[in-house]
Amino acid sequence: MTSTSTFQKEYEAWLEKTKQLLEKYPERKAVFQTSSGIEIERLYHPEEPSSDYLEKLGFPGEFPYTRGIRPTMYRARYWTMRQYAGFGSAEETNQRFRFLLEQGQTGLSVAFDLPTQIGYDSDDPMARGEVGKVGVAIDSLEDMETLFDGIPLDQVSTSMTINAPAAILLAMYIAVAEKQGVPKNVLSGTIQNDILKEYIARGTYIFPPKPSMRLITDIFAYCSKEVPKWNTISISGYHIREAGSTAAQELAFTLANGIAYVEAALDAGLAIDQFAPRLAFFFNAHNQFFEEIAKFRAARRLWAHIMKNRFGAKNPKSWQLRFHTQTGGSTLTAQQPDNNVVRVTIQALAAILGGTQSLHTNSKDEALALPTEESARLALRTQQIIAYESGVSDTVDPLGGSYYVEALTDQIEEKAKEYLKKIDDMGGAVQAVEQGYMQEEIHRAAYETQKAIEKNEDIVVGVNAFRIDHEREPELHRVDPAIGARQAEKLKQLRARRDNDRVQKTLEDLKRAAATDENLMPPILECVKAYATIGEICGVLRNVFGEYTGI
Amino acid sequence: MKKIRVLVAKPGLDGHDRGALVIAQALRDYGMEVIYTGLRQTPEQIVAAAIQEDVDCIGLSCLSGAHNELFPAVVERLKEKGADDIIVVGGGVIPADDIPFLESKGIKKIFTPGTPTLETAKFIERAVYERDGYVPSEPFQMKQVAHIGIAVRSIEESLTFYKKILGLSLVHTETVESQNVKVAFLDGGNLYLELLEPLNEKSAVFKFIEKRGEGLHHVALGVTDIEARIRRLKEEGIQMIDESARPGAEGAQVAFLHPKSAHGVLYELCEKEG
Numbered sequence: 058m059t060s061t062s063t064f065q066k067e068y069e070a071w072l073e074k075t076k077q078l079l080e081k082y083p084e085r086k087a088v089f090q091t092s093s094g095i096e097i098e099r100l101y102h103p104e105e106p107s108s109d110y111l112e113k114l115g116f117p118g119e120f121p122y123t124r125g126i127r128p129t130m131y132r133a134r135y136w137t138m139r140q141y142a143g144f145g146s147a148e149e150t151n152q153r154f155r156f157l158l159e160q161g162q163t164g165l166s167v168a169f170d171l172p173t174q175i176g177y178d179s180d181d182p183m184a185r186g187e188v189g190k191v192g193v194a195i196d197s198l199e200d201m202e203t204l205f206d207g208i209p210l211d212q213v214s215t216s217m218t219i220n221a222p223a224a225i226l227l228a229m230y231i232a233v234a235e236k237q238g239v240p241k242n243v244l245s246g247t248i249q250n251d252i253l254k255e256y257i258a259r260g261t262y263i264f265p266p267k268p269s270m271r272l273i274t275d276i277f278a279y280c281s282k283e284v285p286k287w288n289t290i291s292i293s294g295y296h297i298r299e300a301g302s303t304a305a306q307e308l309a310f311t312l313a314n315g316i317a318y319v320e321a322a323l324d325a326g327l328a329i330d331q332f333a334p335r336l337a338f339f340f341n342a343h344n345q346f347f348e349e350i351a352k353f354r355a356a357r358r359l360w361a362h363i364m365k366n367r368f369g370a371k372n373p374k375s376w377q378l379r380f381h382t383q384t385g386g387s388t389l390t391a392q393q394p395d396n397n398v399v400r401v402t403i404q405a406l407a408a409i410l411g412g413t414q415s416l417h418t419n420s421k422d423e424a425l426a427l428p429t430e431e432s433a434r435l436a437l438r439t440q441q442i443i444a445y446e447s448g449v450s451d452t453v454d455p456l457g458g459s460y461y462v463e464a465l466t467d468q469i470e471e472k473a474k475e476y477l478k479k480i481d482d483m484g485g486a487v488q489a490v491e492q493g494y495m496q497e498e499i500h501r502a503a504y505e506t507q508k509a510i511e512k513n514e515d516i517v518v519g520v521n522a523f524r525i526d527h528e529r530e531p532e533l534h535r536v537d538p539a540i541g542a543r544q545a546e547k548l549k550q551l552r553a554r555r556d557n558d559r560v561q562k563t564l565e566d567l568k569r570a571a572a573t574d575e576n577l578m579p580p581i582l583e584c585v586k587a588y589a590t591i592g593e594i595c596g597v598l599r600n601v602f603g604e605y606t607g608i
Numbered sequence: 609m610k611k612i613r614v615l616v617a618k619p620g621l622d623g624h625d626r627g628a629l630v631i632a633q634a635l636r637d638y639g640m641e642v643i644y645t646g647l648r649q650t651p652e653q654i655v656a657a658a659i660q661e662d663v664d665c666i667g668l669s670c671l672s673g674a675h676n677e678l679f680p681a682v683v684e685r686l687k688e689k690g691a692d693d694i695i696v697v698g699g700g701v702i703p704a705d706d707i708p709f710l711e712s713k714g715i716k717k718i719f720t721p722g723t724p725t726l727e728t729a730k731f732i733e734r735a736v737y738e739r740d741g742y743v744p745s746e747p748f749q750m751k752q753v754a755h756i757g758i759a760v761r762s763i764e765e766s767l768t769f770y771k772k773i774l775g776l777s778l779v780h781t782e783t784v785e786s787q788n789v790k791v792a793f794l795d796g797g798n799l800y801l802e803l804l805e806p807l808n809e810k811s812a813v814f815k816f817i818e819k820r821g822e823g824l825h826h827v828a829l830g831v832t833d834i835e836a837r838i839r840r841l842k843e844e845g846i847q848m849i850d851e852s853a854r855p856g857a858e859g860a861q862v863a864f865l866h867p868k869s870a871h872g873v874l875y876e877l878c879e880k881e882g
Contacts (some may be wrong), residue, residue, distance in 0.1 A: 171621035171622065174621075183648075183650070184621070186674030186676070186678045191622075191673060259623050259624075260648075261621075300624075301626050391720055425704075426703050427673070503626050504634075507630045507725060511724045521724075530705070533705070538676065
């Protein structure tokens, strides 16, 4: 038993703190109630808390944040509805962004095409067939200006799924903002910037681990001074899970990567509380409803302990694990795609009950192609229905105290700790990645999953059970195959028009800086402003750093 | 027939290789030799690797939507190198509308999400066999173990053991003159035990007992279409004691495989009416 007085004291302190917060940030409604007129309390808790209640759960907004990082959670503000979008040219994606904002989306999330993500210009032979396919093609600042045309960057927060060339795209964003008259210290958004999971699961790496880690810590250092509201990294379990891992592996490998970034930043001379508040996470939400909720809760508790106890962070913001969630792409089926709407709903609900800060809900047709406008709207509507109609966000951590959810939370945490110990013993995440340890674990889990489906031990509705013959083909989104040629033509004109001496000079400055341990953000910003292309900038860095070729 | 060799390849810049890795593993488990290229391979690199590794088939995986450009480019390079006997199949996030186009460009088959890996493996196997003009036999299908034959000196004496001690019931006894044996069938629940007693010194069972004493003699497999089975076994190089079926006990048609061809076991094929 926690002595009731200790609990009462803490509870009253929390109430007082919450009261003050409410004056600044009021809740959505003065009173929340059910259809029957029952008043919904902000927080439900046991009458007689057990001895470890404060240690394991505590109060929302308080260490170890198991019940959420804010005292009022969605009673104050819903999660950010942030749909990942991007395809074809900057013009087309700009239109989709405006459409999504008109539909009530509250943040932008940019998908870049693979050549952009791997640092090739659209006219590079390596880019053949890939231009504009999985995201928008960005070759230079010019494309970025078009992408955000008419979108005031001081009023939206923008998430960019960009990793190896994150510094370049961030620099472009800063440059576009400057042209809009928006200073960089008000910009808010996120770059994914998580290279370790690229080696593990996603595959859009360019440079070897060491210089890649250096680029990341350069961004940390630069942003902590210049772009203080920017989330400098989104440490991602999403792709690890998509590659086939279990929920516990997703959590463990993500936090292991997080630890590696913290250590790299500390080694680079940064102070923990200088960069840790800007670390963000990105998780997956799959179908196993309660396990997913437990995973999110365990993630917060584990990270809070790691930051406080292992790294000695003092700022509570450094202890708080903030995360974005995307529903599980690999759970979507090409068969009976309408069924995917139901899967997405379950997964979205798990993310919300797990306390996510922002959410992307997948479109039903993503196992077939990029989403159509109609299916993208339905995906957004799914979140809106959960938010505005279901009432699940009217109280904080509604599943806290469930015997099952708390037991699962403890057990997922334990399993993750075992993996973290193993990875620590190997010398950390970078070494584990280089030895292929995580890759092997994930591959094994993926193969087991496939075999279980093929033996009908796991049922996937519409795939190995409840099938229908002769399914109707849905309408799919098509990327214009001529986009590659158009981008190439744009590049040709740009190269003819820009000040090529200035481009050469900024590229040479970058080359010189890359060979030293100088922060690379300022010289990259200069290259970008001179309209050097992604391929040119990455080309310089490839020459200095070398290329990673896999294991 | 040598092992089928497959190159699993990721053309283009797509980094999603869960599917490629799963397929590679599944084809290996099926008995093929599989080489995985790793990520970001150009069509030229894939074709060079395929030729160098002397593969029968290339399996392309692409989830980025670049399949319409990259898959046909692989087939074209194969033709340029005179290596278009290599079969090309593909998979990934590929809309149904694109499949006829890809097939018209020489991709033998597109496997869409949700295809069981076994289906892919069998398709590749069949395609390679067809290309090589190799006609594989249907695997030998036996219905069940019909009975187990046990050589005894005297049925009458041994029945005491089987009936009194083991509690099995006697179903049927018979003399099979052509084999120089007397047989007794006992109900073993899921199969019969067949006791074999030599009628005279010409009997094979007599020689068996002389050489090795009483004991397990043969395993009888229930089959249909026994003559076809015998032909098929002979094609596979199995040595038969009986080149064609002959009458056995209970009106069955029987034929024995030589233990040399059957890992030391004397197998009997046994076809009964009905």
